[in-house]
Amino acid sequence: MQPVRNEQNAAMAPVNERTEGVAAGQGQGRIEIRGLQKVYASAKTQFEALRDIDLTIAENEFLTILGPSGCGKSTLLRIVAGLEDPTGGELTVDGDAIIGPGADRGMVFQGYTLFPWLTVRENIEYGPKLKGVPTLVRRGLSSHWLKIIRLESFAKSYPKQLSGGMKQRVAIARALANRPKVLLMDEPFGALDAQTKLEMQEMLLEVWEREKTTVLFITHDIDEAIFLSQRIVVMGANPGRIIREFQVELPNERTADVRETPGFLKLKRELAQLLKHD
Ligand SMILES: Nc1ncnc2c1ncn2[C@@H]1O[C@H](COP(=O)(O)OP(=O)(O)OP(=O)(O)O)[C@@H](O)[C@H]1O
Numbered sequence: 117m118q119p120v121r122n123e124q125n126a127a128m129a130p131v132n133e134r135t136e137g138v139a140a141g142q143g144q145g146r147i148e149i150r151g152l153q154k155v156y157a158s159a160k161t162q163f164e165a166l167r168d169i170d171l172t173i174a175e176n177e178f179l180t181i182l183g184p185s186g187c188g189k190s191t192l193l194r195i196v197a198g199l200e201d202p203t204g205g206e207l208t209v210d211g212d213a214i215i216g217p218g219a220d221r222g223m224v225f226q227g228y229t230l231f232p233w234l235t236v237r238e239n240i241e242y243g244p245k246l247k248g249v250p251t252l253v254r255r256g257l258s259s260h261w262l263k264i265i266r267l268e269s270f271a272k273s274y275p276k277q278l279s280g281g282m283k284q285r286v287a288i289a290r291a292l293a294n295r296p297k298v299l300l301m302d303e304p305f306g307a308l309d310a311q312t313k314l315e316m317q318e319m320l321l322e323v324w325e326r327e328k329t330t331v332l333f334i335t336h337d338i339d340e341a342i343f344l345s346q347r348i349v350v351m352g353a354n355p356g357r358i359i360r361e362f363q364v365e366l367p368n369e370r371t372a373d374v375r376e377t378p379g380f381l382k383l384k385r386e387l388a389q390l391l392k393h394d
C-alpha cells in the first residue's frame with residue numbers, strides 16, 4: 117500500500133531523513149497468537165472474555181480488529197501489549213514469548229497518555245531517553261517526529277496546551293520514536309471530530325509506510341477499518357472470538373476518494389451486515 121498523498125504529506129520529511137541507528141526492529145514484528153483464552157474469574161462468577169483466538173499478523177502488516185462493544189478487543193490488545201496475562205494459549209513477537217510490556221511494542225490508546233509534566237518534545241524523547249540514547253541523537257529524533265506530526269512550533273508546549281488531535285499526534289510520535297516493531301492502537305482516534313480523524317488516518321498511513329511497523333489497530337468504525345487496513349478481523353461477543361476475516365482488496369493508493377469506490381462500499385455493506393447480525 118502506498119501512503120496517501122496530499123499537500124500536508126508533501127511537507128513531510130523525505131524517507132532518507134529517517135533517523136537511523138536508534139534501535140533495531142525494522143522489518144520485523146510478526147505476531148503469533150495461538151489458542152488464546154481469557155477468563156475473568158471472581159469468587160462467584162466466571163466470564164469468558166476470549167475463546168480460542170488464533171491469529172498471525174505478518175511483519176509490516178496493518179491489521180484491524182472490528183467488533184461490537186464488549187467482544188474483547190481491548191482485552192486482546194492488552195494481552196499482546198503484555199499488560200494482562202492470558203489464561204491460556206501462546207503469544208509471540210518474532211518467536212519470543214510475550215511475558216510483559218516491552219519496547220518492541222508501542223502503544224497508543226484512546227485517552228491521551230502523554231506525561232502532563234513533560235513538554236511535547238520531552239514526551240517524544242521519553243522512550244529513547246529510557247533506552248539511553250544520547251542527548252544529541254534524541255534531539256534529532258524528536259525534531260524529526262515534530263516535523264512529521266507538524267507540531268514543530270509546539271515543541272516546548274505542555275500537553276494541556278494542545279487540542280485533542282494534537283495530543284494524539286504526539287502520542288503516536290512518542291510511541292514510534294522508540295522504534296517499536298509493533299504498534300498497538302486501541303481506538304486511538306475515537307474521541308476526535310470527523311475531520312481531524314480523517315487527517316490522522318492519512319498521517320498514520322504515511323507513517324506506517326515509512327516506518328515499516330506492524331500495526332494492530334482496534335476500532336468500532338467500519339470506514340476507518342477499511343480505509344486503513346490490509347486485513348480486517350471481525351470479532352463477536354459472548355464469548356469474544358474471531359468470526360470472520362476480510363482481505364481488503366483496494367488500490368494501493370489510499371487517497372480520500374477510495375471511500376467512494378465500489379470495492380470500498382461493497383466491503384462496508386458486508387461488514388455492516390455482519391456486525392448487525394452478530
Ligand atoms: N478486569 C476485568 N474483569 C472482569 N471482566 C472484564 C475485565 N476487563 C474486561 N472485562 C470484560 O471483558 C469483556 C471484554 O472487554 P473489552 O474491554 O475487551 O471489550 P471491547 O471489545 O474492547 O469493548 P469496547 O468496544 O466497548 O471498548 C467485557 O464484557 C468486559 O466487561
Ligand SMILES: [Mg+2]
Nearest residue numbers: 189190191302
Ligand atoms: Mg475496548
